[in-house]
Amino acid sequence: MKSFAGVCDISTKLFTLTGVQRTKSFAGVRGVPEKFFFILLFAAGGANTKKRKQITHHMNHKDHVHLLHKGVSGQGGTWADLGSGTGAFTLALADLIGPTGQIYSIDKDQRALKEQEKSMRASFPATTVYYITADFTHQLDLPPLDGIIMANSLHFVRHKDPLLQLVRSYLRPGGHFILVEYNADHGNMWVPHPLSYRTWETLSRQNGFTQTRLLATVPSRFFGEIYSALSLHA
DSSP: OGGGGGGGGHHHHHHHHTOOOOOOSSEEEEEOTTHHHHHHHHHHHHHHHHHHHHHHHOOOHHHHHHHHHGOSSSSEEEEEEEEEEOOHHHHHHHHHHHHTEEEEEEEHHHHHHHHHHHHHHHHOOTTTEEEEEEEEEOOOOOOEEEEEEESOGGGGGHHHHHHHHHHHHEEEEEEEEEEEEESSOOOSSSOOOOHHHHHHHHHHHHHTTEEEEEEEEEEETTEEEEEEEEEOOO
């Protein structure tokens, strides 16, 4: 079998075809979705095309909207997507808040943000989006927000409490924080620090969020399940 190093240069075209929407390269592993693991293993092992198509079935825009929609109170408002990558969930958020809403899309991968901007212009040209190249673990210059989403990005942070307190500080009172994560407490080299919904219930309370509740789940072949949860700024 080929080594992982031998598949790190998988092309952007492959990622596009297989639906990877949160990062462009293995080297920039922030937010890599679960289906990438199977692509990587089968690319390394030379699996046949039929089997690979079965393994790489992936979530689509409808699934992303499904994970968010119960946490978005209606159209309009000012939101941020922290660790947005190429924008799978940013596009879902734009679909939900409509043309009267505003989104601050933050990621440290400028190329991913450029790709996201093209997709946004094609799908939701009337939505105002500000693309900010920055590390969301550092202080950001943002206006008071009605909502924040973090989808497959919090699991890259080992020590979550300082970041969650920073995230909470961006929200207006009563503001919505939507977390999308793998429902697991043990990760791997690609998803190093996931947290289950039960762990999130405790962690959110410890960091000043209230009324945490489960919104939706979708199956995950790698970690069993992906969930979305809503928490409010007290």
